[in-house]
Amino acid sequence: MKVEPLHPDVVMFVGDEYESVATAFFDGDDALLVDALAGEEDARQLREVLCGQLGKNVRAVVSTHRMSDHMAGLMLFPQALSIAQRHHRHTFLSQNRRVDAYYREPKLVFDGTLSLRWGRHELHLLHNPGKTLDHVSVDAPGADLVCVGDNIVGRIVYLSKADPAQLRGAIDRIKQLGRGTVIGGHMGRFPAAVLDQALHYLDRLRETVVRIRSQAPPALSERRIRAIAIEDCVAAGVEPTPFEREWHGHNLDVVVGQSVFALDAALAAREARA
Structure with missing residues (x-):
């Protein structure tokens, strides 16, 4: 596991399983966690570092989203206040690799926004x-950082079952916060350029x-889509x-399997005929 202090009172953990991320904010001896890693061994190491080595008590766990690869540690802190957005069950039930053993009913749910003071x-x-x-x-403006969950995956995104337009809107809203450090749900922290x-x-x-869907019949389109290189999609540098x-490879499977961007192709073809 990677353990990286970001501030004297903020520590980031990147687990071995799926490079899943948890971020701890300290208020004296009390800790608030954002997410709880993907695997049981990672979660045990997280508890050993936080509670055993640093002497912290985990009082609250905030979920950026309720998918199993961010929930492994929830059961290790049964007294902690677990916080999630109101649609958490929809997400948990709709995921591809659900681990029911990790599920814990949140003690606090909210709709639009929730603010709390934790230390400074x-x-x-x-x-x-x-x-x-x-x-x-x-959003932690005092630390100039924001934890964004899986709305990014490193310098790319993972489509899964998301509406790409909704995913784009989510990233735009994160940009409006103007934070210098962005902590993703996987891999770790990045500068705002991510x-x-x-x-x-x-x-x-x-x-x-x-473009591929507009130029080739479906059978050929699928082969060409599966051959899209990540280098043709990532930003310069x-x-x-x-x-x-x-995860780019998983995206190509999703695009083919779920006909992602097929509506965009149909709308573009209609505009071209108009």
């Missing part, structure tokens, strides 16, 4: 649906798929990591 930090929980319906951005890089990837993937390459 005023944390703003903002409902920001994109990758999932329940997605939350956790948001434009993720949008660039999303836009280039859409444009490429629309971005060297894709193995993790980003893996």
